[in-house]
Amino acid sequence: xxxxxxxxxxxxxxxxxxxxxxxxxxxxxxxxxxxxxxxxxxxxxxxxxxxxxxxxxxxxxxxxxxxxxxxxxxxxxxxxxxxxxxxxxxxxxxxxxxxxxxxxxxxxxxxxxxxxxxxxxxxxxxxxxxxxxxxxxxxxxxxxxxxxxxxxxxxxxxxxxxxxxxxxxxxxxxxxxxxxxxxxxxxxxxxxxxxxxxxxxxxxxxxxxxxxxxxxxxxxxxxxxxxxxxxxxxxxxxxxxxxxxxxxxxxxxxxxxxxxxxxxxxxxxxxxxxxxxxxxxxxxxxxxxxxxxxxxxxxxxxxxx
Amino acid sequence: xxxxxxxxxxxxxxxxxxxxxxxxxxxxxxxxxxxxxxxxxxxxxxxxxxxxxxxxxxxxxxxxxxxxxxxxxxxxxxxxxxxxxxxxxxxxxxxxxxxxxxxxxxxxxxxxxxxxxxxxxxxxxxxxxxxxxxxxxxxxxxxxxxxxxxxxxxxxxxxxxxxxxxxxxxxxxxxxxxxxxxxxxxxxxxxxxxxxxxxxxxxxxxxxxxxxxxxxxxxxxxxxxxxxxxxxxxxxxxxxxxxxxxxxxxxxxxxxxxxxxxxxxxxxxxxxxxxxxxxxxxxxxxxxxxxxxxxxxxxxxxxxxxxxxxxxxxxxxxxxxxxxxxxxxxxxxxxxxxxxxxxxxxxxxxxxxxxxxxxxxxxxxxxxxxxxxxxxxxxxxxxxxxxxxxxxxxxxxxxxxxxxxxxxxxxxxxxxxxxxxxxxxxxxxxxxxxxxxxxxxxxxxxx
Numbered sequence: 001x002x003x004x005x006x007x008x009x010x011x012x013x014x015x016x017x018x019x020x021x022x023x024x025x026x027x028x029x030x031x032x033x034x035x036x037x038x039x040x041x042x043x044x045x046x047x048x049x050x051x052x053x054x055x056x057x058x059x060x061x062x063x064x065x066x067x068x069x070x071x072x073x074x075x076x077x078x079x080x081x082x083x084x085x086x087x088x089x090x091x092x093x094x095x096x097x098x099x100x101x102x103x104x105x106x107x108x109x110x111x112x113x114x115x116x117x118x119x120x121x122x123x124x125x126x127x128x129x130x131x132x133x134x135x136x137x138x139x140x141x142x143x144x145x146x147x148x149x150x151x152x153x154x155x156x157x158x159x160x161x162x163x164x165x166x167x168x169x170x171x172x173x174x175x176x177x178x179x180x181x182x183x184x185x186x187x188x189x190x191x192x193x194x195x196x197x198x199x200x201x202x203x204x205x206x207x208x209x210x211x212x213x214x215x216x217x218x219x220x221x222x223x224x225x226x227x228x229x230x231x232x233x234x235x236x237x238x239x240x241x242x243x244x245x246x247x248x249x250x251x252x253x254x255x256x257x258x259x260x261x262x263x264x265x266x267x268x269x270x271x272x273x274x275x276x277x278x279x280x281x282x283x284x285x286x287x288x289x290x291x292x293x294x295x296x297x298x299x300x301x302x303x304x305x
Numbered sequence: 306x307x308x309x310x311x312x313x314x315x316x317x318x319x320x321x322x323x324x325x326x327x328x329x330x331x332x333x334x335x336x337x338x339x340x341x342x343x344x345x346x347x348x349x350x351x352x353x354x355x356x357x358x359x360x361x362x363x364x365x366x367x368x369x370x371x372x373x374x375x376x377x378x379x380x381x382x383x384x385x386x387x388x389x390x391x392x393x394x395x396x397x398x399x400x401x402x403x404x405x406x407x408x409x410x411x412x413x414x415x416x417x418x419x420x421x422x423x424x425x426x427x428x429x430x431x432x433x434x435x436x437x438x439x440x441x442x443x444x445x446x447x448x449x450x451x452x453x454x455x456x457x458x459x460x461x462x463x464x465x466x467x468x469x470x471x472x473x474x475x476x477x478x479x480x481x482x483x484x485x486x487x488x489x490x491x492x493x494x495x496x497x498x499x500x501x502x503x504x505x506x507x508x509x510x511x512x513x514x515x516x517x518x519x520x521x522x523x524x525x526x527x528x529x530x531x532x533x534x535x536x537x538x539x540x541x542x543x544x545x546x547x548x549x550x551x552x553x554x555x556x557x558x559x560x561x562x563x564x565x566x567x568x569x570x571x572x573x574x575x576x577x578x579x580x581x582x583x584x585x586x587x588x589x590x591x592x593x594x595x596x597x598x599x600x601x602x603x604x605x606x607x608x609x610x611x612x613x614x615x616x617x618x619x620x621x622x623x624x625x626x627x628x629x630x631x632x633x634x635x636x637x638x639x640x641x642x643x644x645x646x647x648x649x650x651x652x653x654x655x656x657x658x659x660x661x662x663x664x665x666x667x668x669x670x671x672x673x674x675x676x677x678x679x680x681x682x683x684x685x686x687x688x689x690x691x692x693x694x695x696x697x698x699x700x701x702x703x704x705x706x707x708x709x710x711x712x713x714x715x716x717x718x719x720x721x722x723x724x725x726x727x728x729x730x731x732x733x734x735x736x737x738x739x740x741x742x743x744x745x746x747x748x749x750x751x752x
């Protein structure tokens with residue numbers, strides 16, 4: 001099968017995508033659950049060329065997630081820039097899973113070299129690896145950022161469509177692993193409007209983050225914090241902004257309700273000696289959990305390459 | 306750039322040859338490393354009894370240093386602090402001088418002598434003024450005698466300023482540490498009790514927003530790096546032609562780049578606007594950008610003189626006016642100008658450069674009082690011979706001679722200038738106002 005390419009000519013409007021997806025949600029969800037989905041993903045690449053971020057938007061983002069102002073784009077900010085392209089792909093009629101209510105399970109970003117404010121970025125997005133999950137179906141959406149033809153950054157997001165099962169699915173329940181909260185190194189107060197503030201700088205107006213009403217429509221009790229907002233804050237708190245090349249990985253557990261408090265712990269590790277001088281790399285592992293109940297919201301690592 | 310001569314004479318045959326021929330034997334200087342102790346080894350505090358001596362002992366003990374009142378024979382010392390604040394007659398200097406002289410051979414390499422004194426002024430009784438001025442000659446001569454990369458410097462504490470003032474502690478720590486590696490034979494003048502001690506001595510500039518002009522390369526790039534290391538958020542400024550190098554520096558220090566010709570009329574406002582929009586404020590401005598157009602005055606064209614004055618001192622003057630008029634530059638702000646030993650001692654073929662650099666000294670002296678009401682300061686740093694791309698272009702022989710013409714017998718590094726600028730930018734330097742600190746290894750002439 002040959003890959004086709006959809007060239008986007010301008011950054012897609014996320015609110016418009018959400019609005020149309022919401023309209024379709026009931027029908028699509030129903031048809032998919034009743035009939036199941038086939039294992040096929042469209043082999044289509046979505047591409048948007050020459051994206052540039054404005055200094056205002058970058059600064060607002062940096063301040064919101066706790067980064068000092070810098071011309072270097074935080075790796076999670078590049079994800080924000082690529083997100084409308086990924087959304088266009090997932091909202092397309094040939095995409096087999098319903099966009100609304102999809103859950104972000106896991107994200108991995110490889111930054112090979114930093115991207116600096118003012119550089120024109122070309123984004124490519126693809127979907128692959130549609131597979132079963134004990135609560136539905138998951139898929140990987142990858143994004144690649146190039147500057148002047150060179151890959152600087154790559155991201156893989158794993159999403160879960162809950163309650164949507166593949167035809168040949170053999171469901172299994174997986175027990176939730178025990179979690180022992182470590183000694184916190186930080187306590188984040190997430191205000192009730194944090195989802196709306198993150199939407200303003202990220203452009204991601206997903207209703208589940210904006211208000212309780214929006215969240216209830218999609219099956220959540222109250223508004224939940226955006227995963228990539230939590231990840232960006234975790235990266236900022238890990239103080240790795242001088243690392244040129246790194247791999248950031250984050251897994252999302254139970255959603256963090258807003259307003260609320262997230263306990264956070266980062267554990268930096270110097271791995272110089274055991275890995276040998278050639279391989280000397282540093283690494284930070286972090287975890288965030290509900291300060292009251294002790295339930296884990298997310299955990300991740302940042303590895304200096 | 307590495308100093309090949311130091312590499313050569315630091316070991317083996319080279320060392321022996323240099324010794325036999327009586328060639329200069331410069332030492333590797335002890336430079337600051339975050340996390341390292343302020344100074345390695347006990348600190349002898351000596352001098353006629355005074356409140357200042359007691360205050361300094363308390364300060365040193367707070368820093369967990371090993372403080373001695375008397376030198377134990379044969380015990381290696383990290384530093385000697387000499388308290389001359391209470392001297393009332395030149396004869397009061399003798400006993401302590403002999404004590405210090407006796408302890409000198411026990412001073413470790415990279416050691417420090419720091420003298421506390423009160424500057425003489427016209428209102429003093431004549432014997433008091435003579436004693437205080439005597440300390441000046443005492444220190445400057447002793448600095449010439451130091452060996453093994455050790456230095457001698459002083460803190461001149463004005464009038465009623467107590468020795469417990471934040472800037473006395475700040476200057477003391479700066480002079481004891483490796484940050485002052487290339488500062489020698491100098492006095493830092495503490496003229497007020499203003500300033501505050503940092504919460505964390507490793508990150509004294511945490512939460513501060515600093516602007517460095519001419520930051521694309523050389524000393525400016527190093528200043529940006531050191532200010533960032535000390536915790537500041539950085540705006541690096543340079544001309545659009547240096548944009549790519551500037552962007553690299555911004556990237557390295559995790560700051561933002563501003564391409565700007567500082568001689569443009571609205572440069573000050575554009576700096577303020579950028580710093581406020583991106584970093585939420587502006588606290589420190591380092592006027593580092595500078596040019597040279599050397600020529601004997603007899604051969605000097607008008608534009609060569611005018612352009613050096615325009616970039617080196619007229620532009621900082623205009624930018625300062627914008628800063629002083631801004632309500633954003635009011636939180637204990639700091640201005641640091643780059644002067645030069647050429648501006649102090651003069652240098653053949655540099656009338657334009659020396660004029661502009663002496664002008665910077667006048668500029669900070671007149672600007673500092675205007676910043677006092679908001680806890681601000683303006684000061685200057687006067688580098689001597691520093692190894693940079695600029696001095697690398699000098700003819701080999703001239704450069705080699707210029708390098709050795711100071712008490713430390715070597716060129717300074719950009720980081721030495723940057724460390725002094727970082728000190729003057731810090732909260733603990735709030736009581737140092739309108740001063741000039743030479744970073745020249747006690748250069749014999751202007752360079």
